[in-house]
Amino acid sequence: NSTQQEPEFDVLVVGAGFGGTYQLYKLREAGFSVKVFEAGSNMGGTWHWNCYPGARVDSDFSIYQLSIDELWKEWEWTERFPGRQELVDYFAYVDKKLDLKRDMSFHTRVTAAHFDTPTDRWVVSTQNGRTVRPRFLVLCTGFASKPLFPGYKGLDAFQGIIHHTAQWPQGGVDLAGKRVGVIGTGASGVQVIQETGPLAAHLTVFQRTPNLALPMFQHKLDGAMQTRMKSELYPILFRRREQTFAGFHFDVVRRSVFDLTPEERYLAFEDLWARGGFHYWLGAYQDIFTDEKANAEVYAFWRKKVLERLRDPEMQRKLAPETAPHPFGVKRPCLEQQYWEVYNQPNVELVDLQRNPILEVTPKGVMTQDGVEHELDVLVLATGFDAVTGSITDIDLRGIDGALIRDKWSKGLSTYLGLTSAGYPNMFFPYGPQGPTAFCNGPTCVEIQGDWIVDCIAYMREHKHTRIDPTQAAEDAWVARLNEIFSTGLWDRAKSWYTGANVPGKRVESLNFTGGLPLYIRLCRESAEGGYTGFAFSESGTDGRT
Numbered sequence: 001n002s003t004q005q006e007p008e009f010d011v012l013v014v015g016a017g018f019g020g021t022y023q024l025y026k027l028r029e030a031g032f033s034v035k036v037f038e039a040g041s042n043m044g045g046t047w048h049w050n051c052y053p054g055a056r057v058d059s060d061f062s063i064y065q066l067s068i069d070e071l072w073k074e075w076e077w078t079e080r081f082p083g084r085q086e087l088v089d090y091f092a093y094v095d096k097k098l099d100l101k102r103d104m105s106f107h108t109r110v111t112a113a114h115f116d117t118p119t120d121r122w123v124v125s126t127q128n129g130r131t132v133r134p135r136f137l138v139l140c141t142g143f144a145s146k147p148l149f150p151g152y153k154g155l156d157a158f159q160g161i162i163h164h165t166a167q168w169p170q171g172g173v174d175l176a177g178k179r180v181g182v183i184g185t186g187a188s189g190v191q192v193i194q195e196t197g198p199l200a201a202h203l204t205v206f207q208r209t210p211n212l213a214l215p216m217f218q219h220k221l222d223g224a225m226q227t228r229m230k231s232e233l234y235p236i237l238f239r240r241r242e243q244t245f246a247g248f249h250f251d252v253v254r255r256s257v258f259d260l261t262p263e264e265r266y267l268a269f270e271d272l273w274a275r276g277g278f279h280y281w282l283g284a285y286q287d288i289f290t291d292e293k294a295n296a297e298v299y300a301f302w303r304k305k306v307l308e309r310l311r312d313p314e315m316q317r318k319l320a321p322e323t324a325p326h327p328f329g330v331k332r333p334c335l336e337q338q339y340w341e342v343y344n345q346p347n348v349e350l351v352d353l354q355r356n357p358i359l360e361v362t363p364k365g366v367m368t369q370d371g372v373e374h375e376l377d378v379l380v381l382a383t384g385f386d387a388v389t390g391s392i393t394d395i396d397l398r399g400i401d402g403a404l405i406r407d408k409w410s411k412g413l414s415t416y417l418g419l420t421s422a423g424y425p426n427m428f429f430p431y432g433p434q435g436p437t438a439f440c441n442g443p444t445c446v447e448i449q450g451d452w453i454v455d456c457i458a459y460m461r462e463h464k465h466t467r468i469d470p471t472q473a474a475e476d477a478w479v480a481r482l483n484e485i486f487s488t489g490l491w492d493r494a495k496s497w498y499t500g501a502n503v504p505g506k507r508v509e510s511l512n513f514t515g516g517l518p519l520y521i522r523l524c525r526e527s528a529e530g531g532y533t534g535f536a537f538s539e540s541g542t543d544g545r546t
């Protein structure tokens, strides 16, 4: 009987980024047998894969780390916004401290997971031929792990070097003195562009939508300051994260932009701007997300700041147009370092795809509608991801009735608490669809949701339940609430991965919970404290879904 040969254990965690790392540690601590399957060759998730030039985190170091086991006491960060290599090193440190890799398998991509109704177990298969039967499946597959490739004709025929930013070779690519093209100006594109501009012979940026990027104001960290933080500040910062809209150490201001006089407003904007990072976005006045007029004030100030740094009127028009491409902050801004100055360099060219679209990729480069063939040695596809749902729908994931989750969600994304989906029992997906994901600092989100999952599984062990599945009614109510909150904001005014509008053919809807972290935490807690309201439990061999 093949079933008996397949290893059984409590939990299979998929993915070894921040989410999977936290989940493994916590589940192990609670006494469960856990394995982690990871497609890549190392821990780090996003930070493993995204090794393109200039890759760097957009959140302050202080809150972009794990709060567990006083890991922060012995780790020293070197910069306010750490670079990719420092994050990879951090994961190695975390592994050394917590001895995690002994339960991780690398090069092990999960391709299928089918729920076995008689035994209340998942049957999970991997690309390298393994099959396991965990009771629970926790998908820590990340919101940005399925790369999105542009559909341009001729992409395969390009004879130079071509890579998506998320599939950049680990050994790097030498861009010095090369003719480089970058398609896409999201967070990845902006980082590649500002890194490449100064060293490429020629850089051609293909921009569809200007990025309303904010100044990072990067700086080196001094040891004395970190020592002070370790003595008392870190635990306070970690607790503070749960009290703010986006899981940061600062919060949106619960006032209207128009509560201020124009002079007060100007000074307030200056102050937020000077703090760097996301203060001008997630630390701004709350009505910028709901009121077009308030938003226009923020955009005008942003534009003024950017125009000051651009010399060429044509660049000014393309990068900071008088009419905002979309309301500020309803599509993710990113953080820049000398991004605008790159466009003052003579070797940098900006193609506005709105006016001059790409016709095709040729063996030599990129052909645009104006008939110009932009000849390139290297073409960088910074075109983003089938985000939030892509890493889950990519798996042959079948629930109680053998139905594919991809089919269920193609009719409308549907989850309960942004953690579970009806008909797919014993499965959780932290930092995934309909959770706070896009609007939450990653480590904050995976810790909060991760704790909830561990508590839930421990509750089932205590009550001898072998199956948990949300009820359809609870799920419908969650989706209705989520959509209602979403409709009060300006979120649908931009096409982006927040809503799936960046992927041709993908249903456009809210992929995230936009009600803020404190409300989200309260709703999850209420369910747990009520004995997991909204869920049906049962024991092996019985179907509790009456």
Ligand code: NA7
Pocket: 144, 149, 150, 151, 165, 183, 184, 185, 186, 187, 188, 189, 206, 207, 208, 209, 332, 353, 382, 383, 384, 385, 495, 496, 497, 502
């Ligand atoms: P993003 O933010 O989705 O950015 C992708 C960029 O690529 C964006 O500028 C897109 O233009 C552009 N794009 C996508 N498809 C095309 C085609 N076909 N032609 C031209 N341009 C295209 O992905 P990132 O990797 O930068 O960042 C993802 C997240 O990772 C980020 O938000 C952070 O949380 C970290 P568009 O704006 O859609 O017009």
